[in-house]
Amino acid sequence: MRVAWFQKLPVTVRVPLVVAGLMVALGVVASQGVLAVLGSVQDARLRELTRLHVEGLSVALGPFVLRQDVWEVYDLLDRAQKAGDGQRLLLTLVSDTQGRVLAATDPRRAPVGSDIARFMVDATAPEAVRMTGDAVLRVLAPLLYQGRDVGRIVTELDVSDLLDERRHIALWLLIGNAAATALLGLAGWLVVSRLLRPLGILVQAMGGETGVPHAIPESRIPRADPGLTRLFETYNAMTAAAEARAEAERRLAARERFVSLGRLSSSLAHEINNPLGGLMNAADTILSYPDRSDVVRQSAGLIQRGLAHMRDVSRAILDHNRLDRSEQPLRSEDFEDLRLLFGPEAAARGQTLDWRIAADAEALGRHPAAPVRQVVLNLLLNAGVAAGKSGQVALDVGSDAHGLHLRVCDSGPGMAADDLARLMASGPLPPGGGVGLRLVHDMVERLGGSISHQRTADMTVIVVFLPPGRETDA
Missing domain, CATH: 3.30.450.20 (PAS domain)
Structure with a gap:
């Protein structure tokens, strides 16, 4: 001390x-x-x-x-x-x-x-x-x-x-x-300070006030010292490589998001297109038999149910992609929206979807809605791809005194080593594939949580633990 x-x-x-x-x-x-x-x-x-x-x-x-x-x-x-x-x-x-x-x-x-x-x-x-x-x-x-x-x-x-x-x-x-x-102390201070001035430039470039490394301007590189010149040029090359990698990861993240939205959109198109066909038939029935009140009431009820289903689907899409949800607390309705979003894709593959939300409203409200929804949706999408045709996908949300537990299971063959590295590690991304699992890792890390992976005889289990009350910039 x-x-x-x-x-x-x-x-x-x-x-x-x-x-x-x-x-x-x-x-x-x-x-x-x-x-x-x-x-x-x-x-x-x-x-x-x-x-x-x-x-x-x-x-x-x-x-x-x-x-x-x-x-x-x-x-x-x-x-x-x-x-x-x-x-x-x-x-x-x-x-x-x-x-x-x-x-x-x-x-x-x-x-x-x-x-x-x-x-x-x-x-x-x-x-x-x-x-x-x-x-x-x-x-x-x-x-x-x-x-x-x-x-x-x-x-x-x-x-x-x-x-x-x-x-x-x-x-x-x-x-x-x-x-x-x-006099000697002052002289020593001045001499050593001058000798260490390049080191100070390097320290400022590595973080400074913002904490973000940046390249050293050419005018500040000490060309009189070959060793320091090589050090500064090597640092600038490393900074450029890190910025390029970060930009590549951002582009991959954006591409992964668009791919996920594309897959969801294709599935949800069926969810909207099928009710539209029924609505058109109901409207034709009403026009054909306007004098039959029982037929009109039956057709109007069909139209009402179809419109309600389309309203729920569109609301789920809007809620998931709304930009101002980062400060809103998590609710049970958020998981129902996720079920509406992921359900059509699971149904298209003939998969069995097991959905269990056991956490109460108070436990859910301690967490931000937007990043938790994104984490669960990415895990469900990966689980759906892994489970394949006629597979099984499950979501189990529970809570205890320590925080929230999100458990996603699938009956697929298990995660590849590269995919597991994207989900569990913080190092550079392995070549190939998307970054959806890395997005899950980064979001959970910003929320102060942890991820665990288990492989049983026929199921892959991913458990995400989130402590309460952690702010996030996701």
Whole structure:
């Protein structure tokens, strides 16, 4: 979750940010390295100073410490402090082996004969001296003379100037590295952004704001880079091929629709032509026997029934092809219209049609009418072709708490592999054949549903599941 916002940024922004971040990290590491080297140099200077100081005092004070000659010890300490770095050596004191102070450069702080123990607190050996952040460092060393341990030497060093030097250098390092890092980060951002600009063009062409891929204009192809030129030209070729395939699928879909309408029209022509013959006979009968009321009533009833049948057939055709039905809810009347549309084709083949609508009005009303009608009609038309002469076709519509179930069965020999691929898969269409089954697949997918296929001993079963409440642009 913490890096989700970063992952949502375009790659043309993320890469320069990463480069700038690496440069900042490099500046921090370089500053730490410089400060570490400075600390090592300062520590080495302090250790060398304390070593020379302690060794010189040991050689000069050894005989006087053995004789407990306090005045000579004090005189040597005073001359050593004046001759050496007096500003850094704050205090130097010498004690005997029992820890009693013999002399000190500041007798008021360390009187003769006092205990040296309080000056040994936090004291380190000369070879272990290092900067700790304190302004005063205390060094403790044995006083050796001719290989014998004759006392102790304690020295206090003022290192405040070294601390100021370190802080001053650290401040300038911070300012200098910040400025250099900012400049290098900006330069890296500009360079990487320029290098990734072709990638940004490609990303925009692949989707952009509309989400639809489009070809890259010739003027935006980087001809200076042969590799990128080939990449852009290959992408344009793929885009053109995808557009051509989509256009071919649209044409096939339109052709399939016209073919389906043609087949339905030829079947429905019989449904209209047969009642027309009866209507003409009834009209002739009325004209021939206008004075016989029973014959007129019988003929008028025949005319009324024929006209009602023709009205139902024409209404079903109009409802199926009406363009403004996409927002209307599904009703049981929609399936009755489909029965009127498909019934003549099934009757022409001598097929048995089993029709069962078990879903109630509330369950049907959760789904749009137009795409569901189109899905069922396409499946019925394919089932009718597959069942052949004297075959069986069935439609079973049911519902449960999860959604609507549309079950279409036929007694045909089963679906071919290409037809099954059109219905079940989303890949390119296999060569040959129509796209009615692919239309079913696309519509069900837009409705958020699923399709399953089963083949029993003598029946092919297609089950379409549609969850409720899914909008569609079908």
